Amino acid sequence: MNKLTFGVGLGLVAAAVLAETTAPPSAPPAVLRGDTWAATQRAGRGTVTLAYYYPLEGFAYRDANGHVAGVMIELMDQFKSYLENVKNVDVTYRHVPFDDFSRFYAAVREGRGGVIGLAGTTITEERKKEVTFGPPFFSSMPVLVTNAAVPDVTSRDRIPVELAGFTALAFRGTTNEAQTKRFKAEHWPALEVEIVPNFHDITARLSRDKKAFAFLDLNVFWVERKRGANIKRHRAADGPHEDFGFTMPLGSDWAAPLADFFAAGGGYRNSRSYRQLLIKHLGVDLKELFEATGK
Numbered sequence: 001m002n003k004l005t006f007g008v009g010l011g012l013v014a015a016a017v018l019a020e021t022t023a024p025p026s027a028p029p030a031v032l033r034g035d036t037w038a039a040t041q042r043a044g045r046g047t048v049t050l051a052y053y054y055p056l057e058g059f060a061y062r063d064a065n066g067h068v069a070g071v072m073i074e075l076m077d078q079f080k081s082y083l084e085n086v087k088n089v090d091v092t093y094r095h096v097p098f099d100d101f102s103r104f105y106a107a108v109r110e111g112r113g114g115v116i117g118l119a120g121t122t123i124t125e126e127r128k129k130e131v132t133f134g135p136p137f138f139s140s141m142p143v144l145v146t147n148a149a150v151p152d153v154t155s156r157d158r159i160p161v162e163l164a165g166f167t168a169l170a171f172r173g174t175t176n177e178a179q180t181k182r183f184k185a186e187h188w189p190a191l192e193v194e195i196v197p198n199f200h201d202i203t204a205r206l207s208r209d210k211k212a213f214a215f216l217d218l219n220v221f222w223v224e225r226k227r228g229a230n231i232k233r234h235r236a237a238d239g240p241h242e243d244f245g246f247t248m249p250l251g252s253d254w255a256a257p258l259a260d261f262f263a264a265g266g267g268y269r270n271s272r273s274y275r276q277l278l279i280k281h282l283g284v285d286l287k288e289l290f291e292a293t294g295k
Contacts, residue, residue, distance in 0.1 A: 029096070031110065031111065031112060032049045032051055032096065032107050032108065032110075032111035032112070032115045033049060033111065033112045033113055033114075033115065034046070034047050034048045034049040034094070034111075034112075034113045034114025034115050035047050035048070035113055035114045036113045036114060036252075036253055036254075037114070037252075037253040037254045037256065037257055038253055039113075040089050040091065040114065041087075041089060044088065044089055044090065045089060045090040045091070045092070046089065046090075046091055046092070046114060047091070047092045047093075047094060047114065048091055048092070048093055048094070048114040048115070048116060048254070049093075049094045049096055049111070049114065049115045049116070050076060050093050050094065050095050050096065050116055050118055051096045051097075051098060051104060051107055051108050051111070051115065051116070051117045051118065052072060052073075052095065052096070052097055052098070052104075052117070052118035052119060053097075053098055053099075053101050053104045053117075053118070053119035053120075054068075054097040054098065054099060055099075055200075056070070056072075056119060056120060057070075057200075057220075057223040057224065057226075057227065058070060058071060058219060058222070058223035058226075058281045058282040059071045059072045059118070059119075059120060059219075059281070060072050060073055060097075060118060060119075068095060069281070070281050071138070071277045071278060071281045071282065072118040072119075072137070072246075073118075074277055074281075075137060075274075075277060076093070076116070076118065078261075078268075078273065079258065079261050080093065082261045082264065083257060083261075086260075086264070087257060087260075099198075100173075100197070101119065101171075101172070101173045101174060102172070102173035104117065104119060105117070105119075105121070105131075105173070105247070108131060108247045108248065108249065109130050109131050109247075109249065109250070110249070111248075111249045112249065113249075113252075114252075114254055115248060115249055115252070116134070116246050116247070116248055116254060116258075117131075117246060117247035117248065118246055119244075119247070120138070120140070120217060120219065120220075120244050121133075121244060121245060121246075121247050122174075122175040122242050122243070122244060123136060123242070123243045123244065123245045124175065127247075130250060131247040131248060131249065131250055132247070132248040132249065132250055132251060132252045132255050133245035133246070133247060133248075133255075134245050134246040134247075134248065134255060134258040134259065134262070135245065135258065135259055135262040135263075136243035136244060136245050136269075137244060137245060137246060137262075137269070138219065138243075138244045138278075139241055139242065139243050139244070140217045140218045140219050140241070140242055140244065141217070141218050141238055141239050141240060141241050141242060142175075142176060142179055142215045142216065142217060142218075142238075142239035142240075142242070143215070143216060143217075143218050143221055143233045143234070143235075143237070143238050143239070144156075144159070144213060144214075144215060144233070144234040144237035144238075145203070145206060145213065145214050145215075145216050145221055145231050145232070145233055145234075146163075146166075146206060146210075146212070146213045146214075146231065146232060146234065147206050147207065147208070147209060147210045147212070147230060147231065147232070148230045148231055148232045149210055150163075150210060150213075150232065150234075152234055152236065153234040153236050153237050154236055155236050155237070156236065156237045157187075159183075159187070159188070159237060160187060160188040160191070163213055165211060166211050166212055166213050167192045167193075167194055167209075167211065167212045167213075168180050168183075168184070168191055168192065168193045168194070168212070168213060168214065168215075169193075169194050169196050169202045169205060169206070169212055169213070169214040170193055170194070170195050170196065170214065170215075171196060171198065171199050171202060171214070171216070172195045172196060172197050172198075175242070176214070176215050176216060176217065177195065179215050179239070180193055180214075180215055181193065183215070199216060199220050199224070200224075202214050202216065203216075203220075203224040203229040203231055204229070206229070206230075206231050207229050207230040207231060208230075215239070217242075218233075218238075219282055221233050222282045223281075223282055226282070246258065
């Protein structure tokens with residue numbers, strides 16, 4: 001099966017199961033649990049808990065009809081269809097939302113059995129010691145974002161000079177916070193840094209404050225721009241590419257079927273279905289998509 005046929009086929013099958021993600025999500029239990037992949041294979045069926053950081057515009061959010069939607073949600077519906085049609089197992093999802101990234105990450109890390117965490121979690125060597133990552137499902141980069149009226153920064157090295165008097169806003173508990181603190185330590189010791197609980201508050205502040213900036217993932221910039229935020233990206237200050245992956249408890253045996261899904265048909269991220277998800281939910285055009293992902 002060529003990769004185009006594979007992608008389109010998965011997209012059509014996913015449409016049939018999308019209705020299963022429309023029920024209101026449950027409150028987080030004390031410990032996240034699900035069936036192991038081994039037990040699911042033996043029984044021909046199983047339950048997986050999908051924990052997701054919400055709202056993460058473009059990736060996990062409620063659409064106009066109040067349904068849970070987004071790149072990660074539809075991608076996991078396609079994974080469910082793959083398991084049914086290729087692995088001959090029937091999987092039921094339990095959706096569990098978290099509105100705090102640190103709590104989300106800890107809950108997945110401490111989960112038992114079939115637990116998969118959906119968020120824009122950057123794959124790092126340090127985190128690999130705590131959780132198991134699936135294959136990268138998205139590639140992005142940290143970008144410098146300000147109010148749209150701020151003149152273009154000419155280079156990364158010139159940020160302390162050209163943004164003198166600005167306050168840095170950092171998304172709590174994320175690699176963006178770590179990056180901002182590292183930038184302060186290495187390049188701008190006098191920089192004032194404010195820790196902010198979510199990126200919506202950051203972009204709302206940037207939309208009205210011409211003396212603030214933030215390092216945000218490129219996909220966050222895309223979706224907030226789509227929502228009408230009065231912000232701009234300073235391309236001269238773009239950081240290196242980063243990979244995002246779904247997380248699982250350390251040693252989870254669900255890593256194997258997830259890897260099979262991403263490798264099938266010439267590679268899921270090479271498929272038309274994947275590109276359509278990004279364009280649909282992130283509000284990005286093809287030129288920007290290819291620039292960011294190389295796909």
